[in-house]
Amino acid sequence: MxxxxxxxxxxxxxxxxxxxxxxxxxxxxxxxxxxxxxxxxxxxxxxxxxxxxxxxxxxxxxxxxxxxxxxxxxxxxxxxxxxxxxxxxxxxxxxxxxxxxxxxxxxxxxxxxxxxxxxLRGIIVSTEDPRAARRYRLAGFTLHPTMRSSGVVRREVLPVVDGVRLGGIGDRDLCDSSDRRTRGAAHGPDHDFLSERYQLLVCDTLTGSGYCYVDKDGSPIQLAASTKKVAQRLLWSALALSPPGATVHVNHLTAAQEWAVDVVLAAGLSVRTEGYLALRHMRPPEPYIPSPAFL
CATH class of the missing domain: 3.40.630.30 (Gcn5-related N-acetyltransferase (GNAT))
Structure with a gap:
């Protein structure tokens, strides 16, 4: 080998x-x-x-x-x-x-x-495979159980959300700033990759800021915000982009992300446990939803 x-x-x-x-x-x-x-x-x-x-x-x-x-x-x-x-x-x-x-x-x-x-810090989005969990724990990572939610959004409960707009290349500094505030490090060049493939939503108000990448089904790929209220605005806006009848997924939520759990339950999605967020020398980032690829 x-x-x-x-x-x-x-x-x-x-x-x-x-x-x-x-x-x-x-x-x-x-x-x-x-x-x-x-x-x-x-x-x-x-x-x-x-x-x-x-x-x-x-x-x-x-x-x-x-x-x-x-x-x-x-x-x-x-x-x-x-x-x-x-x-x-x-x-x-x-x-x-x-x-x-x-x-x-x-x-x-x-x-x-x-x-x-x-x-200084480490992060892994892990499946529930016991061999992977063992490997990460032996490497010094703390295993935080995560939740997976999925379902069709109940469109009649979608709220009117203000302060959220479509993002663009000019929002790169805002995105990196949101990353540093939540997880202690910017995504840098990963934003270029993500913005070419997903819709970017941005909230930039006097009371807080943040961003969310959304796929064609309305599933959030990655989200970071300065406050839970801003994060909820972004998540509701992402779900509103889902086509009628499309199955939406909001994954990798730890217990620290109750703001997101409240939104997905209100939107009619189901929630169950699956996998871990493995962290070394850091607490679960919040308000935050990680992407498995760029964490």
């Missing part, structure tokens, strides 16, 4: 590892929810390879020292870590299902953690 830096030419093999690993996670989620698990041999959904390719190449460009693969002739594991200011985050960590439990995950984690040297 060889642990080596990720190369751009590894991308097809890496995508296969990610998709196979995520299929196992999706099957576990479906079983827990009482629904039929997806076909593990089904082709990736439309747009999935392009979205993940862009994300991987972005991180390879910004953090080449945090991009690693495990191989034995074939690539069977991948790890991507990033550093923003003095915050280290684990963006992706996958080992092909048939190679899990062989020590490959521990070997792959070593250079990823080495990349965190000099950082």
């Amino acid at each position: 060889l642990i080596r830096p990720l190369r751009e030419s590894d991308l097809p093999d890496v995508l296969d590892v990610v998709y196979r690993s995520m299929s196992v996670v999706r099957a576990r989620i479906a079983i827990a929810a009482g629904t039929a698990p997806p076909d593990p041999d089904a082709a990736p959904p439309a747009g999935w390879p392009e979205r993940w390719s862009a994300q991987i190449l972005h991180l390879l460009g910004t953090d080449p020292g945090g991009a690693w693969v495990a191989e034995d002739g074939d690539v069977f594991g991948v790890g991507l870590a990033l550093v923003r200011d003095k915050l280290w985050g684990l963006s992706a960590y996958f080992v092909r299902p048939d190679r899990q439990g062989t020590g490959a995950g521990a070997a792959l984690m070593e250079p990823l953690l080495e990349y965190s040297r000099g950082c």
Whole structure:
């Protein structure tokens, strides 16, 4: 087994590892929810390879020292870590299902953690996989259980929200400032990536400020705000963008995010526990909703 830096030419093999690993996670989620698990041999959904390719190449460009693969002739594991200011985050960590439990995950984690040297804080959005949770706890992370919410928004309860507008390139400083206030580090170049792919909502008033990236279904991808009231305005505005009948997801909420739990319950979404927010030398950021990719 060889642990080596990720190369751009590894991308097809890496995508296969990610998709196979995520299929196992999706099957576990479906079983827990009482629904039929997806076909593990089904082709990736439309747009999935392009979205993940862009994300991987972005991180390879910004953090080449945090991009690693495990191989034995074939690539069977991948790890991507990033550093923003003095915050280290684990963006992706996958080992092909048939190679899990062989020590490959521990070997792959070593250079990823080495990349965190000099950082003051660490953050990981983790699945509920007990092996991953064990790995992160052994690395010194505190495991905060998280909630996953989903459902169709009850449009009749959507409130009239003022002070929220569409954002643009001129809001980069506001976004970075919101990041530093909530999690102690700006996202920097990740805002360029996110703003090209998602709708940006911004609130900038005398009483507070913040931002939220929203996907085409009205699901918040990432949110940071100076106050809970501003965060609720942004979340309600995101949900209002959901097309009628679309399933919305608001995920990775810790107990510190009751402001968000109140909104999703009022909007008619269901809530259940799933996974962890693993943190080192920091408390759960609030008011905040992390993205798994850029944390």
